[in-house]
Amino acid sequence: MLPLIDVCIAGWGSYIPLYRITVEEIAKVWGKSAKHFKDELLIDEKAIAGQDEDVSTIAVEAAKNALRRACISPKRLGAVFVGSESKPYAVKPTGTIVAEAIDATPRVLAADLEFACKAGTECLQCCTGLVGSGMIEYGMAIGADTAQGAPADALEFSAGCGGTALIVGQKKKTKDPVATLEGSVSYVTDTPDFWRRPKKEYPSHAEAFTGEPAYFTHTVSASKMLFEELSLKPSDFKHAVFHQPNGKFPIRAAKYLGFKREQIDAGLLVPSIGNLYSGSSITGFSAVLDVAKPGDRIFLVSFGSGAGSDAFSFTVDDGILAKRDLAPTVERYIERKKNVDYAIYAKYRRKIVV
Amino acid sequence: MSVPRYWRNMPKREKLESKKCEKCGHVDFPPRARCLKCGSDALIPYTLPDRGKLTSFTIVRSAPKGFEKMTPYVLGVVELIDRTLITVQITDVDPSDVAIGMPLESVFRKVCEDGDCGIIEYAIKFRPAV
Ligand SMILES: [Zn+2]
Numbered sequence: 001m002l003p004l005i006d007v008c009i010a011g012w013g014s015y016i017p018l019y020r021i022t023v024e025e026i027a028k029v030w031g032k033s034a035k036h037f038k039d040e041l042l043i044d045e046k047a048i049a050g051q052d053e054d055v056s057t058i059a060v061e062a063a064k065n066a067l068r069r070a071c072i073s074p075k076r077l078g079a080v081f082v083g084s085e086s087k088p089y090a091v092k093p094t095g096t097i098v099a100e101a102i103d104a105t106p107r108v109l110a111a112d113l114e115f116a117c118k119a120g121t122e123c124l125q126c127c128t129g130l131v132g133s134g135m136i137e138y139g140m141a142i143g144a145d146t147a148q149g150a151p152a153d154a155l156e157f158s159a160g161c162g163g164t165a166l167i168v169g170q171k172k173k174t175k176d177p178v179a180t181l182e183g184s185v186s187y188v189t190d191t192p193d194f195w196r197r198p199k200k201e202y203p204s205h206a207e208a209f210t211g212e213p214a215y216f217t218h219t220v221s222a223s224k225m226l227f228e229e230l231s232l233k234p235s236d237f238k239h240a241v242f243h244q245p246n247g248k249f250p251i252r253a254a255k256y257l258g259f260k261r262e263q264i265d266a267g268l269l270v271p272s273i274g275n276l277y278s279g280s281s282i283t284g285f286s287a288v289l290d291v292a293k294p295g296d297r298i299f300l301v302s303f304g305s306g307a308g309s310d311a312f313s314f315t316v317d318d319g320i321l322a323k324r325d326l327a328p329t330v331e332r333y334i335e336r337k338k339n340v341d342y343a344i345y346a347k348y349r350r351k352i353v354v
Numbered sequence: 355m356s357v358p359r360y361w362r363n364m365p366k367r368e369k370l371e372s373k374k375c376e377k378c379g380h381v382d383f384p385p386r387a388r389c390l391k392c393g394s395d396a397l398i399p400y401t402l403p404d405r406g407k408l409t410s411f412t413i414v415r416s417a418p419k420g421f422e423k424m425t426p427y428v429l430g431v432v433e434l435i436d437r438t439l440i441t442v443q444i445t446d447v448d449p450s451d452v453a454i455g456m457p458l459e460s461v462f463r464k465v466c467e468d469g470d471c472g473i474i475e476y477a478i479k480f481r482p483a484v
Contacts, residue, residue: 018446051424052445052463056476060462088474097476101368101462328484336484338448 001125001184003132008177009314010072010138010169011323013065014286015058016162016273016333020045021345023157029342030152037157042247045339046160046274049146051348054088056097058163058279059144063102065327066140066165071175074104077167078136081126082112083119083143083278084163085196098142109136116194117243118304119143119278120164125310127168128181138169145277150202151351158246160274162333164282176319178289179298181312183230187222188308195306205305211249214307219243219253222309223301230313234258237313238296241267241284243303245275259299266291272334278304287330294318355468360475367477368462370440374400381438404460405483406434413449420466428452432480446481457483 022045027034037043049058059082067074080099087094095110113119113126120143127139144163149155171177193214196203219242227233234240240263242250247270254264267284269276276283281302288298294316301311346352355363365371366384374381375389376396383402388395411430414421421427428444430452444452445463458480465475 050446052465052479054464054474056474057461057463064462100364101476103369332484 001186002181003128005132005134006171007128007132007168007181008171008174008317009166009179009289010174010177011066011068011070011167012164012178012286012289013062013067013069013327014162014164014283014330014333015061015065016047016283016330017049017053017058018336018338019048019050019345019348020337020339021048021342022339025342025345026157032152040248041158042251042271043158043274044271046158047162047276048340048345048349049161053146053161055082055084055086055144055146055163056088056094056101058146058161059094059098059142059165060101062142062144062163062165063098063140066167067102068327069178069323070138070167070169071323071326072138072167074102075107077104077108077138077140079109079127079130079139080104081110081123081139081141083114083123083141084112084145085114085116085119085277086146086148087112087114104140115308116305117245117275117277117280118302118308118310120280120282121300121302121310121312124166124168124282124312125184125186127166128184131168131170134170137173138167141166141168143278143280143282145279147275147277148202148349153202155203155205158270158275160276162273162276162283163279164286166282166286174319176322177317178320178323179292179314179316181314183226184310184312185222185225185229186308186310187218187225189218191218191307193305193307210305214305215243215245215249215303216253216256218307218309219301219303220256222311223257223299226311226313232313234263234299236297237263237299239266239288239292240264240299241281241288242301243281243309244268244270244284245280247271269330269334283330289320290324290329290331292316292320294320355475357473360473370402370404370460370478372400372402373397381436383438383440402438402440403435406432406458406480408444408452408454408456408458409433409439410454411444411452413452430480432458443479444481445479459483
């Protein structure tokens with residue numbers, strides 16, 4: 001897919017909460033070994049939101065950082081999309097809360113999207129369509145989550161909190177474009193690997209079924225479709241970013257497709273912050289923009305259970321250099337941390353009814 | 355807080371929107387009908403800056419209704435870079451690490467929830483600068 005008008009990333013920004021819990025601390029409570037999570041899934045600790053944070057507050061901070069880098073008035077945003085599976089309200093858009101808080105209201109399209117971990121890149125596809133057809137000047141795509149795993153479930157060791165906002169603009173009209181979209185594809189099927197029914201606090205998953213027929217099939221198929229459409233191959237990219245529910249899956253998918261380890265390192269964040277769900281792959285992409293050089297080509301592929309993947313190819317523009325220092329990098333947020341024990345985690349994440 | 359009252363207060367609580375005196379330049383927060391310094395009613399819209407430093411604080415251990423589960427939390431007076439003073443909650447900080455003079459920046463955070471069924475209230479708080 002490629003829009004009629006060339007679109008670019010005009011600004012990017014992320015947010016990761018202050019608090020962390022290690023897999024050892026979680027394993028200790030349930031009498032499990034942390035070894036499997038550390039050595040095989042490559043997760044050391046995960047980021048957790050504080051008591052006064054939710055997807056709205058995470059999205060707002062990421063959005064403000066993206067606006068700082070885009071150097072535009074929020075009133076020029078024609079759309080604000082928030083992708084999440086942990087919306088603060090079951091009914092009432094997060095998009096309006098974010099749009100109001102960043103002063104983009106009222107002449108703006110605001111909406112929430114949900115597709116398990118894929119909603120962030122879906123927002124990016126929607127913004128690309130609106131900007132690339134000339135309907136709006138700039139669009140903001142946000143992926144953010146405060147995902148929860150049931151106590152003692154394998155997901156409890158990986159479900160993290162955080163998110164990223166990307167501002168999409170028309171390339172010709174954007175001052176200092178950051179990266180130009182070369183093309184994208186979306187690949188979806190009805191694959192029930194992970195779900196959450198209404199009014200349930202925690203999701204359910206089909207155990208090993210989440211791997212081969214779900215994550216790998218969709219990630220690999222979308223990636224190959226994109227390479228074919230753009231006549232590109234893995235060695236044409238400087239950086240590649242995958243959805244990262246753990247460290248093992250993206251490393252295996254990348255290797256299978258023919259990427260080398262050094263191509264995925266800059267965007268592989270899951271060992272230190274966990275799986276940010278809708279924010280996972282686009283926060284990896286944000287971390288890559290924090291270090292990428294003009295001329296680099298970047299590959300981005302998401303995955304959301306249910307199931308599907310969106311894949312993108314971008315080439316980095318000179319404008320990235322002038323904008324990088326206008327907001328904190330992902331690395332800065334990862335370094336800024338405070339580890340808490342399971343009791344504080346349980347209070348912050350409402351694992352105990354307070 | 356009632357829903358209409360929360361909604362009316364959103365510009366100042368969530369975006370720090372206030373008024374500046376056209377005559378003497380003084381800024382009151384929250385905004386007033388007249389300048390508290392010179393009494394003029396010639397006020398223009400003004401958004402407070404997002405950075406400042408802590409000038410005074412207290413640690414709340416015995417909280418008012420609705421905030422009991424948030425204790426202990428820090429309530430501070432922040433002097434913004436334009437010299438405006440605002441009283442605001444300080445977040446993402448351990449009460450034992452709070453210090454007068456610490457550089458702070460604004461963040462959009464959740465204040466409270468009206469039970470399981472009511473609205474979620476958001477406002478600007480301050481935290482140690484990233
Ligand atoms: Zn005055």
